[in-house]
Amino acid sequence: MAPREASKAMRRAVSEEDKASRRQDILSAAKQVFAEKGYHATTIADIAAAAGLSYGSIYWYYESKEALFHELMSAEAASLRQHLAEAVAGASRAGDPAAPLAAAVGATIEFYDADRALVKLLFRDAFALGHSFERHLAEIHGSFVDDTERLVSVLQRQGVLSPGPTRVIAYAVTSLIGQMAHRRLVTDDGLSAESLSRFLVELVLHGLGRAGAPPA
Amino acid sequence: MAPREASKAMRRAVSEEDKASRRQDILSAAKQVFAEKGYHATTIADIAAAAGLSYGSIYWYYESKEALFHELMSAEAASLRQHLAEAVAGASRAGDPAAPLAAAVGATIEFYDADRALVKLLFRDAFALGHSFERHLAEIHGSFVDDTERLVSVLQRQGVLSPGPTRVIAYAVTSLIGQMAHRRLVTDDGLSAESLSRFLVELVLHGLGRAGAPPA
Amino acid sequence: MAPREASKAMRRAVSEEDKASRRQDILSAAKQVFAEKGYHATTIADIAAAAGLSYGSIYWYYESKEALFHELMSAEAASLRQHLAEAVAGASRAGDPAAPLAAAVGATIEFYDADRALVKLLFRDAFALGHSFERHLAEIHGSFVDDTERLVSVLQRQGVLSPGPTRVIAYAVTSLIGQMAHRRLVTDDGLSAESLSRFLVELVLHGLGRAGAPPA
């Protein structure tokens, strides 16, 4: 197809692709800066500079600093969620019934390790940024719990987990995974991702109590 | 002894007592306001108004807004820590070896419920307030993990818990308790403190796996 | 003559016609938007959108926002001026010597009523838009006074008005007409255009004093 034949529609499409790609650039730049300095300490000018634009231009692509951050949260959450879903799906095809749990733990740790600062910002700090962000973060967290809850149901049906209130279980598991992965970003005690993963699976499946100990 | 005879030293002592008490007043006022509006949205003037002082006076008692918040963090943490220690100590005197764990869970939930907004601000949001607060919060969290670690060691020696890396175990337990208590502040699914407590103890001691299920 | 044979000159002529017509479109669009939102609150983008163009294009037709507004002022003023001239000319052919005055009053009211918001913007607010606009507005006002002055001279020569300083008289009459017509845009007391017109003619010709009252 010769360039000559490029229709107006096509040209517009190209332009919109450009715009989308530039939005991506800005988002990436914002990701770096936010991660490094935190939300409040980051200025639009910082982001613009990191993106190689003048600060006025940011507003061509995003309504406001707040909107930009919201988009970053969504994108990052979607990315992690997909990462998790793929890992769990892969593990489900294996024979080991505990594999999906281990996969989720491992995938979360991986993801957190790959983008420490940002994860910290998005999955912890966003709480402190005002109601708008808090609501958004709760929503995101809820979607992770949803995913976990589905996994819990499956595992219960398979007899891997004993019956119980799926929502609370899912919340506990999600929190455990999130917190322990987050811990690795903060402390540095040489606990390998694999050890941690094994530890968590063991905790969730069998607890930490002495085998022969009397039940509570 | 007539007031007239009060020595300069005494007057200063009284004055310093006054000062300490006034600091307390300010801290209480700040607690309310910070809890309601969050750190950034709270102005010194808000705190002063709540304390019945003019805003300039705050600086006679506290170095800065930041220093004030740090003190608030320390005070709240100390308060919770003591609350926990007492609960655990009381439970240790009971015969049931799992009692201290249940007590810690229960005490945390109680404390969180009593001061929802502030707990949220201090134990979550402080992360987002910049490096200074983050360090302080990590320190506080560390001291809770220390306490838990000691408890874990004892329980291991008593044979309640099986041997294992105490630090990681303590971290996991602390996180679980903190997260689940926090959850109650956010969602509202009627899960009673008691049920939650029982659930957590069961999870920690025996896990959620099917009794007869093959070990991972 | 086949389109093919259209000379370059002709095409340019056509093009210039197009350009003129497009300028008109923009002017009309600007008129609406300025009238609705005022000068400062109106953005070039607003005007472009109303004209169905992209905002960058406005600059192909007009130097600047300011130049556009100036042109709008001129056009509206010319339009009103012509409207008045025609009304007065028509009335002059009638026998009644007071008719031209009544015609001017009536025509002004009509014009104002037909485009309330814009008239307000152009004939009042332009004063507040900076020196450039102020000068232009003064010029426009002056041309109305000129017209009125000529009419006053004629009426004096006809013996309808008594002799007197034509410039001041013209200014007073112009102001009266403009202000009273403007008043109808602001207050809403049901005073008909006709009553107002009669009132003004009576005021100008005979004043409001009691017939038998002693002269000042």
Added chain:
Amino acid sequence: MAPREASKAMRRAVSEEDKASRRQDILSAAKQVFAEKGYHATTIADIAAAAGLSYGSIYWYYESKEALFHELMSAEAASLRQHLAEAVAGASRAGDPAAPLAAAVGATIEFYDADRALVKLLFRDAFALGHSFERHLAEIHGSFVDDTERLVSVLQRQGVLSPGPTRVIAYAVTSLIGQMAHRRLVTDDGLSAESLSRFLVELVLHGLGRAGAPPA
């Protein structure tokens, strides 16, 4: 009364006096700057500089730039209104029934002459400053018309003016006076205040028509 006895109430009173006086200073400074540069071109920093303060301090005394301008409008209007009332009252005690009218005209001219730029800004330009100012200006204008209407009623009862709709008459008279006084600020044709005053009184009382001319 020795300074020692100054009660807390007194000290506060002094402080409040100070505050009021500082507000006055700022208002005066703002008056100069607004008059010179217009509303939009005037920055808070300009006003602060003129008042010998830093720009942040303006906000100690006034909510916003807008609030400051509103206060200026009110103050200026009140001042003119009082000036007029006194002039008219003085003239009423004279025997001449037309004196109050002449006095109003003269007083308005005086006031306008004394503060050209500001009058222009407040009584004309404020219209262009957005709905909030427009409403305020209409209110102010209305109060002048009210005053004039009362005067018209009196003059009608005294037989100086013939009966007629007082509101419209008042509006016409107010407009005439305001416009003609304003004209002196713009054109410069050497028309003395006195001549203008006489001209307006004559116009209002007897009109400009030829004495013997047939009624319209």
Added chain:
DNA sequence: AATGAATGAGGATTCATTCAT
């Protein structure tokens, strides 16, 4: 002719902190 991305000057406002009284 037309587009729309990019620019950057420009300004109001907030608020922690200082300091004279």
Added chain:
DNA sequence: AATGAATGAATCCTCATTCAT
């Protein structure tokens, strides 16, 4: 001790205008 006036750094956002395509 307490007050509250004064300061000024800091930052978001708007929008007219330019210019490469």
